[in-house]
Each structure stands twice: as structure tokens, then as C-alpha cells.
Amino acid sequence: MIDRASVIAVLDTVIDPKSGQGLMASGMVQGLVVDQGRAGFVLEVAAQDAPLYAPVRDEAEAKLKALEGMDRVSVILTAEAVAKPARRTASLSTAAVEQTKPKAPVPTERPAHVKRVLAVASGKGGVGKSTVSVNLAAALAKRGLSVGILDADVYGPSMPTMMGISGKPDYVDGAIVPLEAHGLKAMSVGLLTKGTDAMVWRGPMASQAINQMLSQTRWGTAEQPLDVLVVDLPPGTGDVQLTLIQKTPLDGVVIVSTPQEVALSDARRAHTLFEKVGVPTLGLIENMSGDIFGRGGAKAEAEKLGVPYLGDLPLDASVREGGDAGTPVVVAVPFGDIASRFDSIAESLANTLNS
Template sequence: LTSHRAPAGAPPSPPGGGHRPLNLGAQPGGAQPTGPLPPNVGLVIAVASGKGGVGKSTTAVNLAVGLGLEGLRVGLLDADVHGPSLPRMMGMDSQPEVRDGRLQPLHGHGITAMSIGMLVEETKAMIWRGPMVMGAIGQLLSDVDWGELDVLVVDMPPGTGDAQLTLAQKTALAGAVIVSTPQDIALLDARRGVAMFEKMRVPVLGIVENMSYFCCPNCNHRTELFGHGGARAEAEKTGVPFLGEIPLLADIRASGDNGAPIVISAPDSPAGKAYRTLAHTVGGALRRLLDKKQAK
């Protein structure tokens, strides 16, 4: 896994032993979403972000549980191998069983879930190289007994690297949801995320603006800490749907720490309603994809 031998037919290195110039325009070979779906899974979608710290995992968990509340059979796969947060956010602290050589995912809040964090200690660092991460994602897709699902939601690690390419190569992605905050520096990375999925021929279901605004719990004064409306403008600029705004609220943080997604613990709160609206919008798009797939 650590060999750096030149592949057969590779051009020789430049004189003096220097490196060949990077081909920044190269397309990821074979990254088209043509791989097989996990058995009995209708659709696979990714929740992604161009950078960390934008609330992608919180959005993925509440979206998946919200889709379950919309009547879909949902699985949630935590593919963020280096920083798995699904077990804490879903309140799952037991290890999955193995039956007939296949991992049995855990069930909670109306959905099925699996994470590498369920197999290792919470405080253990996952010091893995890229090939090990790619292998783990492949196994979580193929060696887990997901059962009958309408949609498998994959919480991707941040960025545009090995994990994203592996997922696109291992399975046929039906779409991707991009999570961003409103400020320009986050939108730059969100733009790269949209471009990455477009290069891999994966439809972008839309962009979510997380931490869109903050409402003071005492006086209800609204403050736009990171600006506002940037994700909507970026969605219009890139020609992808805008999926909605999620406020920055202490209740969202507390619900994740307590293992109860806010769409379950406080469905009538502003945050709960925002995530339910997001799930309703995405769920409608997924039902249309499922209907189209069944009609073929």
C-alpha cells in the first residue's frame, strides 16, 4: 500500500530526478457512478461539504431521521472514518452483531445506522492512510446487512478526496446534498464540492445553508453571525436547487450531544421545523427518483 513504483507505461521522470508537473485538470478515472447498489437498497445519496465545521454531520443525521418521518425506509452510513460522530448523535453505544459474516446495523429513531465509530473506542484515533479509509468505506457499503431500504444516506467526510471518489466508484450515487455556511470562505469550498460531484456525474440535489442566522433565546433578536443568503446566491449561480436555511441554535448542539436528533426531541422548535422542511423537500425528490426507477 505504500509502494510508489511508477505504473507500466508511465513517462520517465524529468532529468535530475525532479517530479513531473501536476495535471490539475485530470478527471478521476472511472469515477462515474456505475457501481452496484448495496443489496435491497433503492437509492444512495451523499451529504457532503467542501470543508469541515459547517454542521454536515448534524444535517445528515437530522435529514436521515426526517426522511424516516416522511415515511421512507432509511439507512444512515457514517463514512467520516477519521471523525465518526454518528454514534454520539444517534445515542447508540452498543456494538453491532455479526451474522453469517455480515454486520448488523443498529436501529434507532426510526432508521438503520452504521458507523466505524461503533466498532472502535470513542477516544481512539483512527490513524489510517487513504487506502485503509477507502477499504473501510467499501466494506461498510457491501458487508453490512442493510435490509430493505428506500434510501441510504451517507455522511461524507469533508473535502474532495479519496473517500468521495471511493463512494462514487463503489456505488451508483443518486445525488448529493451540499452543506455550507453563508460566509464567502465556506462557499468557495461548497463550490468545489458541487464541481467535484458534477465531474463524477452525480446530480447535486441542492445546497443547504447551515448556521444561517442566530436568534437570541432571551429577546429573539436575529443576528446573522456569518452573513446570510450566500448559499442561496451560490445555488442560483451554479444552477442547483436551494434546499433551505437552518438556524444556529443551542438546542441543535444540545440534541446532538444528548443523542436525540432535534427532529425527534423538539419537532415543533424552529430548528426542528427547519430540518423537517429540508427532509420534506429532499424526500419529494427521492420519491420521484424511486418512481422513475420502478417505471423502468
């Protein structure tokens, strides 16, 4: 029988690279659940530390799995939206939204030949926002829509990996030609810069990159406009969100969260930011829903906020594998359980965006 004490003992043999202490002693472990043969917890780190802690998560997971009688282990690594030194900027930006709201020029034009712009947001990193963005885009495309995806996550652009795209985009007649994969058009901040390291851009640079990807990319043509542009935002409520809100009218935002309360309170903050500027929250999606961390947190939260609940996605290896391999699970396993969940989310969003 697995007990809490033996899980804690194992976690203290995994060293926190920053403090040099055991993981438990360092205070990094949040929401530890130990139940029968299952264990799970959340490691919450600053965005720039996420790469440092990925091996820590793997080590903790492997060591716990090796315990006799352990059936299931789940360690979720979530990254705080903004690195500590930049935090001031983030809150200033949110304040700026509030202050300038009445005066802010309301953008009237979507990017050329784009009919709808849909943002995917979350309070924290690592909750599956990019995963949802690509799979949702693929599910919308399956419905016959022409769909583009814009990876605006300056802290950790993941579209190149998740969509299996690389190389600098071409410029033709002064416009950026988006890359194409899995029937989607795609642009990523990761394609505008060298290297694939997670980067923390300064506000003005990030805003400029977003602006360029919105306004200079040939998403569609007069003959073949893009039906939906899905924007994968960085976590939180910072400069990129602000830029997007100022540069283009958003038709709605979808908020992704995990079932834990820690992530949920951030989902609420994301909803509040968009609500303040008049962008409707089209719904909440619960990702990594399951027996270890519980289920239903996002549904209850959606009811509290008075926004639609779009459904849940279980923690499932095929989702991660699809992302790592560059073929979204909706494309790789088109008739599977995960694909059918995305199909129904896409159906409900397509109906809302059409109405």
C-alpha cells in the same frame, strides 16, 4: 459599547496552543465581525487539530461573552478537510477522478436492498454536515420511509455521539447488522474501531472500511428494503469520496455550508467533484445562518451553480444540545422551528428522489 479594538485585545489573551501567540497575533482569527453588542469569527484549523482547538474556541467565546455590553458571541471552529501532510493524496485523488472518468467502471449496483443512496458533503469540517445528516435522516423517516445512515467520516466519526449508539455491531450469516436508534439504521467507522478519538486513516484503510460498510451491512431485506441510505461524508474531496463514487451509484448529493465565503468556495469545489462524475447536486443547505455571519450566501451560491437551494438552518443551541445528547433535535423537539425546516427539506428531497 463594544468596539473592535476591545474584542481584539481580548482575543490576544487567548493563547494559540500551536504558536504560543495570542489568537489574533497568530493569524488564526478569520472573518471577525464586531457589530453593536455582537461578535463572531471563524477559527480554521487542520482536521487533526480540531480537538486541540475546541477548548480554545470555548475560552474565546467565554471571554468575549464576559465583556460588558456583549449580547451575542459566535465562534465557529472549522476543520480543513485533509491534514497538511495528506494534502497531496487528496489532490491526487481528485485528479484520479478526472483522469479515470471515461474508463472508470460505472457502478451499477447499489448496496443490496437499498433503493436510494444520498450523500451529504461539505468542503470543510465543522459546518454541520453530520448534524444535517442525522436530522435529515430522521425527517425522512418521519415521512414513513425506511432510512439508514452511514457515517463515513474517517476524520471524525460523530454518529456514535449524535445518535447515542455504541458497541460493536453483530455479525450474522457473514453480514454486519446495523445498530438502530431513533427509528434509523446506523453504521459508523467509529463502531468498527476502538476509541472515539478523531482519526486520520490512510487512504486504503478508509476505503476498505467504507466498502465494508456499504457492501457487508444488512441495510435491508428483500421484504423490507431500505428506501434511503444517507451517507455522511468526511469534508472535502478525498479518498472516501472517491471510494463511494466508485463503489455505488449515488442518487444525489446535498452540500452543507455556512454563510461565509471561506466555506462557500469549498462548497463549490465539492459540487464540482460530484458534477464531474455525473452525480447531481440535489441542493445546498445554509447552516448556522444568522445575524452575526449574515445569511443568504448559500442561496446566492446555489443560483450561481444552478442547483436547488434547500433552505437555511439558524445557529440554535437546541441543535448542538441534541447532537451532544444523542437525540437529534428533529426527534427531541419534533414540532419546533428546526424540525419544521428539516421537514420541508426532507419533503423536497423525497420528491426529487422519487421522480
